[in-house]
Amino acid sequence: MTLKNSHFNILLGLNSFIVFFLIFEEKIEVPVFLQVIGRMHPLLLHFPIVLLIISWLIFLFRNRLEKEVPTIKSIINTLFFISSLLTAITVIMGLMLSKEGGFEGSSYDWHKYGGVFLSILSLGLLGYLRFRKNKDYHPVFVVGINITVILLLMVGHFGAALTHGEDFISSPLISKESKALDVENAMVFEDAVLPIFQAKCMGCHNSNKPKGGLILSDSTAILKGGKNGKLFIAGNPMNSLMIERLLLDIENQHRMPPKGKPQLTIDEIALLRAWVKSGGKFNVPLAAFSEQDTLFQSAKSVYGFQGTENYEFAAADEDEIKKLITPYRIIHPLEAGSPALDVNFYGKDFFKSQSLSEILPIAEQVVSLNLSGMPINKEDIQTLGKFKNLGTLNLNNTKLSNENVQSLSAIASLKNISLIGTQVNKSGLEKLAKMPNLRKLYVWNTAVKLDELDAIRKAFPKLRVDAGIKFDEHQKLALTVPKISPARSFFQKEMLLSLSHPVSGVQLRYTLDGSNPDSITASIYKSPIRIQKDARLRVKAIKEGWLPSNEVSQDFYAAFIIPNKVNLESKPNRLYKARKEQSFFDLESGGNNHADGKWLGFQGNDLSASMFFDTPIKLNFLALSIKQEYNQHIYPPQYIEVWGGTDTSNMKLLNKVTVDLEKADKMRKKRMVTFNLPDLKVSVIRLKTKHYAKIPEGFAGTGNPPWLFVDEIVLK
């Protein structure tokens, strides 16, 4: 193409407009529809960049190309014209975009004036191409086109800095190290707060582009705040501008970051809030906050402390690992795909002298090793020194002694060591505390004394030594209750009662006459107690250093007389039949569970049972053992009658007992209803109960039919 005047005039016009725009910049208002065009600046700008660079490359190699493409000069003209045209249009769009506001700082100035200069320079070069006399290019043009390309790259760079931030391209190189915080050394502002600003805020609030007059890059600027005032009030997050803006609705025009920009996570907001609340200081270490503190917690949520380690060693051979696994030596990768291994030993009887050394082929990969309770020896502890990447070591309840500790301190990578229940004492602990990377040490139940720990904690503030809870030696707790066996309450001639208690060295004090089992006069239990008559056994456990146990008591009844035959006239509920009539005189007591097969249950019908004696007998006492559990609707009967006589057709009422209802909170779970019988020889007696039709008012299950549960009848 041959350049014509019209080409040049178009460019001249556009550039004149640019100059005009610059001069009257303050007075120009950009209408809304042109704003749309302005916003296409970042889209269009790539075209002139590419075209200009292409025309420059073709220009550089024009001589070599001319042999094959004779029209090369014309192509250069065309490309250069198009790129100059697009440059001018891009600059105009950029100027319109700048009117939207929000762009300040040196990058912006360089970008703006550099762009304008680039457009005018292109115009000048095009003018030379149009109006030159000579067919060759003048050296000034050669210099000019090179300057244009250099200028282009500069302008492009400043533009990119405006949109993506200063170190956009180089940032992957700068912050290559892992995000995770080093708990001991991290500073709250520098390592936890500032990175959030950098990632989410400083795209707009940097020294080049201080939107709203706010710069967040350093402490002075942050304290200064922006045009709307101070950024925060120390200690008062809810009245602080920054927190308010962060928490506004996403649709709100004052919301920060505005809609469409990367938002802060909940944890990040929590962290900023906690930082403001803590006073918004700039030189406080994270370690100054307790682990429960919100600041500490949210910093942990945002950055993570542990488990994010990158292991640089290669993975061990999988077949090798598989070969080393036995039921007593389990090897796991820390997580799927991780080369790091966790090794656990189990079963102390299966731990052999070579058990540990066998895994040396994978020693490099082992980062966590659990030898808790294993019978390790000196050699094993020396072997441990070969695990160069070991981070966590558990030697709880092993025979680790103070002398062995030295070999442990050779493993520089160790971070956590558990030495619970070992013989390690203060001097051993001091050796370990000096290890460079050690952070946690568990020494509960060792020879280390609590008061010795304070000095170590002071000397090594980065190390957390956990010695367990301080148990108050003087604190007294109640002993659990003693156990009485057998559980049954009935016997015919005599019975042996034994008492037991799980805690060793306990003294069991008991009485059989119903008196209080105190610690002075009550009998001390030594061997099983023989009883031959009704008794109430009351027992308490006592031990030095403990409060006495609650009392347990159990009633025992001698059932001297067993009838020859029992006849159950009423039908028990089909679920609670027990052994029917045989249950009454089997000397077995029912337990807490009414469905244990020892209780006879009745609902809806009354109990009626007859007892026959081959030879007439004088009875003076009868007792019925019943269960009470109001929540389960198990109640005593309203009254009980005992009839007796020479045969079933010839019986008279011997006694009738009305049974009172015990209050729910005074209710005994088992109860004996007793009768005294008149002096009369009988061959048969019949026991009849009368139930409440419905559970009375004020008791659990009011209105429902009650249950009666019976496990035994005692006759004397």
Place this chain on the structure above:
Amino acid sequence: MKKKLDSNFEKEVREAQLFQNRRQFLSSLSIGIGSVALGALLIPDLFSGKPGSQEEFEKALPHFAPKAKRVIYLFQSGGVSQLESFDHKPRLREMMGQDLPASIRGNQRLTGMTAGQAKFPLVGSYFDFAQYGQSRAWVSSLFPYMAKVVDDLCIIRSMHTDAINHDPAITFFQTGSQQGSRASMGAWLSYGLGSENQNLPGFCVLVSKGKGNGQGVYSKLWTNGFLDSVHQGVQFMGGPDPVLYLNNPEGTDKMSRRKLLDKLAELNSMQYETFGDPEITAKVQQYEMAYRMQTSVPEVTDLSKEPDHIIKMYGSECLVPGTYAANCLLARKLSENGVRFVQLYHQGWDQHGGLPSEMALQAKDVDQASAALITDLKQRGLLDETLVIWGGEFGRTNYCQGGLTVDNYGRDHHPRCFSIWMAGGGIKPGIVYGETDELGYNIVKNPVHVHDFHATILHTLGIDHEKLTYKHLGRRYRLTDVAGNVVKDILA
């Protein structure tokens, strides 16, 4: 005749082989998944020539670095009242006896036990609350020991569930479904992560019973469901024989038992080669596990060597086998020995009536030992890697069931909100999460559904709850079914 028999037999074998291709492939994925180790349990070459995908499954788990390695779940069966434990509602005391506004009850269905009540009189806690620790969490006077460790706990006051009765609600908590037949949480973990210690089951169950009103717990709650039976929970009993049928029969010594198992394994492997039924290998594994448990179980269950101050910490009841305290101590020992999932159940929290007296007894059973477990794990450095969970299957109503007096009342089941706590591995300590309205009936902030709860637990163990699946009856099942979101806010 003989020919016909032969051809029948042939057909059977062929069918079995077809069966093997599909089912056994899946099953071989489940065996030892997540644990390279389990391979060592198998008879050599038992799986030779099987598809290599097992490896891929193994490599995929855990999906990310786990914070917790093990779980101890202190299940409070019956439904602990949140209003007398962790959800402090002073307003209920002020409004004592007033009817619950219908607007608050909304369309909540009621149980048959209170649906017929003419009135729903509000009732406040009989027990006083106070704030404890750095977290200033409210705890009722029933739990003085838990109050002392409150800075280690993450109390969630906004749990909610779908079920309103015990069995479906517990089944839901344990298996992710109200109906039975799904695998329980412990079985899923055993399936996903394998056992840490091959000498103990990966999933152990301990049951105790309190003095309050309650229901039984059944073995369907620790079922393997559709997973291989190796993942079933193993119940440890109180008493001289903690695991039933573990000891050799009289007259059999260890050597002859070993010989017997070896011969039996040979026969079984022959049978397996013919039929390819994966249950055969599961059985062999169980025999071997039981053999090793003959040594490991007595070692773990022996509490006699625990020092006196540990006994004091858990309370001297911990030496009485079968009590909650004993189970807590045993849970610590099992967990310490690498058992993935220890499931405790303490029954008796169903206070429909007589709540003040019954709940005081229940709380006394569990308070000291639960807190002691936290402290004990912590001082051993185990709390960081052990997740402890305490809670029931639902909450209790803010209104009274039955008669209301100053010192006696009851509460019905309430699924809309209740409180639980978690502590240790991967969970933020010393926080209180979620909120209910001032009458404690509805959740107003940060609700946590049972599916969310499951998703969160799996997350702390390094498992993506959406990826841990098992194909059964033509579709893939998950513990969280088709729901569940990880509660990120409570993760450390």
